[in-house]
Amino acid sequence: MGSRIENWIYSSPKEENKQLRQENKQLHELKEENRQLREEIASLKTTVSAVVARGIGAKKDTSSSNHNDNKNRKPGRKNGHEGRRRRKPKHIDA
Numbered sequence: 001m002g003s004r005i006e007n008w009i010y011s012s013p014k015e016e017n018k019q020l021r022q023e024n025k026q027l028h029e030l031k032e033e034n035r036q037l038r039e040e041i042a043s044l045k046t047t048v049s050a051v052v053a054r055g056i057g058a059k060k061d062t063s064s065s066n067h068n069d070n071k072n073r074k075p076g077r078k079n080g081h082e083g084r085r086r087r088k089p090k091h092i093d094a
Helices: 004-010 013-055 064-072
Strands: none
Touching: none
């Protein structure tokens, strides 16, 4: 059948020891990879939470109550903003 128990029964102690070392090495590598991935996930979680926290108030409120900003403005041009420089032509050549 090839199951692990049958391999254990029919294998020599040297082969079994070699196989156990390989499994232990794989286990150690997987534990290390798991630790690195957990650290990466933790750092990504903190990054995402910081971005979300900054983005909560970032959108401009476009409700109708905020469109009344111009009602406190004085009519006319601002001082220092003269307007256009070129005069209107007296006669237009068509």
